[in-house]
Amino acid sequence: MIGRIVFSEIRHRPGRFAFLLCGYALGVAVMVVLLAVGEAMLTQARDRSLVGGGDLIVVPAGITPEMLKAGGTSALFLGLEQARFIQRQVLESPRGRDSFGVEAASPLVDSRIVHISRGGRELPAIATGEIPSRSAAVGGAPDLIAGSWSDSDADRRWAEPEPGQLYDEIDSFHRPYGAALGDSTWAEWHYFNILIDSNRWVYLTYMIGGRVGEPGEWGGQLLLTSRSADGVHRSYTHNFPDTTIEFDTARAGLVLSPGISVSQTGGAYTLTGSIEGAELELRISPSPNHIFPPTEIGGGDLVSGYVVPALSGTANGRICVPSAAGPICDILSDAPAYHDHNWGVWRNVAWEWGAASDQTVSLLYGSVAAPGEPDPGLFAYLVDGAGVRGVFRPERLDVTEAEAVEVDGVELQVPTELLFEDSRRGLAVRIDVHDRHITDMHRSVARYFVQMRGLATVTEAGQPPRELEGFFETYVDPADVN
Numbered sequence: 001m002i003g004r005i006v007f008s009e010i011r012h013r014p015g016r017f018a019f020l021l022c023g024y025a026l027g028v029a030v031m032v033v034l035l036a037v038g039e040a041m042l043t044q045a046r047d048r049s050l051v052g053g054g055d056l057i058v059v060p061a062g063i064t065p066e067m068l069k070a071g072g073t074s075a076l077f078l079g080l081e082q083a084r085f086i087q088r089q090v091l092e093s094p095r096g097r098d099s100f101g102v103e104a105a106s107p108l109v110d111s112r113i114v115h116i117s118r119g120g121r122e123l124p125a126i127a128t129g130e131i132p133s134r135s136a137a138v139g140g141a142p143d144l145i146a147g148s149w150s151d152s153d154a155d156r157r158w159a160e161p162e163p164g165q166l167y168d169e170i171d172s173f174h175r176p177y178g179a180a181l182g183d184s185t186w187a188e189w190h191y192f193n194i195l196i197d198s199n200r201w202v203y204l205t206y207m208i209g210g211r212v213g214e215p216g217e218w219g220g221q222l223l224l225t226s227r228s229a230d231g232v233h234r235s236y237t238h239n240f241p242d243t244t245i246e247f248d249t250a251r252a253g254l255v256l257s258p259g260i261s262v263s264q265t266g267g268a269y270t271l272t273g274s275i276e277g278a279e280l281e282l283r284i285s286p287s288p289n290h291i292f293p294p295t296e297i298g299g300g301d302l303v304s305g306y307v308v309p310a311l312s313g314t315a316n317g318r319i320c321v322p323s324a325a326g327p328i329c330d331i332l333s334d335a336p337a338y339h340d341h342n343w344g345v346w347r348n349v350a351w352e353w354g355a356a357s358d359q360t361v362s363l364l365y366g367s368v369a370a371p372g373e374p375d376p377g378l379f380a381y382l383v384d385g386a387g388v389r390g391v392f393r394p395e396r397l398d399v400t401e402a403e404a405v406e407v408d409g410v411e412l413q414v415p416t417e418l419l420f421e422d423s424r425r426g427l428a429v430r431i432d433v434h435d436r437h438i439t440d441m442h443r444s445v446a447r448y449f450v451q452m453r454g455l456a457t458v459t460e461a462g463q464p465p466r467e468l469e470g471f472f473e474t475y476v477d478p479a480d481v482n
Helices: 002-012 014-046 065-071 082-093 094-098 130-137 153-159 163-171
Strands: 108-118 121-130 186-197 200-210 218-227 234-243 253-257 260-265 269-273 279-287 292-296 302-321 327-346 350-357 362-370 377-385 386-391 398-407 411-423 427-440 446-458 466-476
Touching: 082 153, 082 279, 082 292, 082 386, 094 386, 121 130, 130 153, 163 260, 163 302, 186 279, 186 302, 200 253, 200 260, 218 253, 218 269, 218 279, 218 427, 234 260, 234 269, 253 446, 279 327, 327 350, 350 446, 362 446, 362 466, 377 427, 398 427, 411 446, 411 466
Parallel strands: none
Antiparallel strands: 108 121, 186 200, 186 327, 200 218, 218 234, 253 260, 260 269, 269 279, 279 302, 292 302, 302 327, 350 362, 350 466, 362 377, 377 386, 398 411, 411 427, 427 446, 446 466
């Protein structure tokens, strides 16, 4: 019966029947093609040779390799922050190789828009970038039709720089940028602290600041603070005009004037200076892999950058500080040392900061806050000679004990014990403060700057507590008094 009806309709309306048949056939054909293309794209996205090779793909948070390959223009602007650090200090670190079996890590810049010039014309193109030796090691190298493909000097510096190249890369100076352009509160400095013995140490700051680049509107400063065996802190400073200052945006180093400088060669820093009777000539050697990478830690209008080339290191050389009886000179041999580098704008900015080390492990924690800016939260970081041990985000830093201290007639509550923990990632840190130095910054908020020396007891999940000696900083206000 149904068959008779169908054939009757065909005989009666053959044109309409043919039109409907073609329409249904076209729709089915389109669906078949789309399903085939989608299946092919997913198959390619899962093919290790087409996503860079290797057994593990590291992609931005919330992204999958399938999205990178099938995401069209949405995948053109994705990237990994701190890619060089992840390559060198995590994946290809001694810990990555020995503990996790990483043989090689191959960075990949995929489907980026570039512009090429030819015959006077500029044409847009899509380019991919890889490091040949790493790509070959993970099985992702292309089949060459002709020619050769090998690492250039730039490839080698990216993946495995010499010590001098590494410190030049991460520790060079900057020109003010972004919201900091023309800001008179811009400052940038090399900071060092050196432990002479258990009762004596020095803080050294080689700084530039002001409207850098505008003649007469900026300058430099050398600041040396020494802590003597009797517990007294003495500070020595000298200012320098912009005409005597030299800094380099491609190399680690700063010259404040002839004979007063920081320079880096072959992975070691040379410090020279003479100020108010204090003199120094030191060589600072960072411990391998005890690095915190260059990081922007501000937000909004707050421009704030930070890098630690030497969470742990040694100092050799000579340092002299004046006294009533004449200069007191020390010859240092492998004295514990630390070096970091800061840049940004600092109008009423305050921070929590601490760095502590033993012969094996280094701890770093910190946060930066500015009026009117969101609280970025506290971070903590553990590293040793084998690479990164962990990155942590404690909920807060608690002052669990404090004592009343009077400074120029003003009573402050100054920490004697600090505590923070990241229970999810398994870290707890207690800091016992043994010594402090308080500086009145003469400002309306975060007025008193507190530099502390103490002992950090660090407990990692499944590990016995470890005691690390270090330096710590915070700010307090008179309103902090209970």
